[in-house]
Amino acid sequence: MFNSLFLLFLPSTVLAAAIIELQARQLSGPQGIDVSHFQGTIDWTSVAANGISFVFIKATEGTTFLDPDFSDNYIGATDAGLIRGGYHFAHPDSSSGATQADYFLAHGGGWTADGITLPGMLDIEYNPSGDVCYGLSASAMVSWIQDFSNTYEFQTGRFPIIYTTTDWWTTCTGNSAAFANDNSLFIAHYGSSIGTIPAGWSFATFWQYADAGPNPGDQDVFNGDSTELQR
Template structure:
């Protein structure tokens, strides 16, 4: 994602609606204020069935297009959720979790709301001082143990507020480098980012906490507005994930036991 809110960034190449897509799963996308008011009917017609919308960053920024994007995607029939862009050296994980949940990150088991996401990745302000605050290096000038503790602080706070852990969005190379491939995050669903240069169904290696990913962000240039993603499962599984995180196959197994 890497879409910061307080400093304009260079946008990705022009959107390519004919960009290749993985040949499995459910297609979806994620957007931020950079996309402005999205034509959601057009996105639906192109095949997008779920959307994640940036809600917040740090504890200082809210997406001014959040309502149009979050409600608009739902109004055309998509499942939708929200994400928070972490700036871990700005304030504590608990502080940013509370800010997020109070400003668009809340979740309800209504079958239409996807669980909230922690966007934890490369520092988009690497080496910059803005408003007197130095943002640090790509790892935010924090040690692997500090970053892992920050994620747990964020995740535990979200769970205490809404009853479930957030999804972690990250890039494997960055996660391994900056957290030291921190273990113990298997309870958090994984959304992995990898942009192959040619068509493939391979999302690449995953951090050691996960043997499977829930979502894969495979392109920042198409086919959809914002970033393009695939849900690693069926539409029924995606609906179950929205309701309570239990895949439909697990529901069926539980019913069979009963």
């Protein structure tokens, strides 16, 4: 999982120092955005010229929605030289994690080891139209996420990135630490500080620090340098 992958093999004393270093330089890492059809037509050449290095692009939601701008955004970002990947907005109340992972993979969420494709991102957060935890218990939610994650990893060889907020994660998974060893964390927390992150993870690999800014969509940063981002 990017920088978290090589950190797994460091001695504990070096690991602690590395984590401190990464947290200290969080906002100085490669800048990115995440977008969907809500942003409309995007001038990707201008986005790249504005210093953006990577982008997550909405591909799917549940098993019934395909983002109509996904292909144009993906091609545009690629042509502009950005590292890019797709994301899936989860609806754990509508079908299994495996079913939604398969839907995502079939519609733009795949991964290849080409140095420009980000592993797929699972956007798991507040229900936009109903119970905040989609009617699932904490244990059922953890099982759903594991089903999605394991299905994605089985088909691609990489675990998906998990995007969430600490509040939602604590409320709806019981602050589960079950994913920290395999899944990179993408935390959403607006402001100048990343705040507390969910249990198990020592740091967030990606941080969504604002919902608006000089570039389209949400404003993100990678916790590392450009070489680590490619890795």
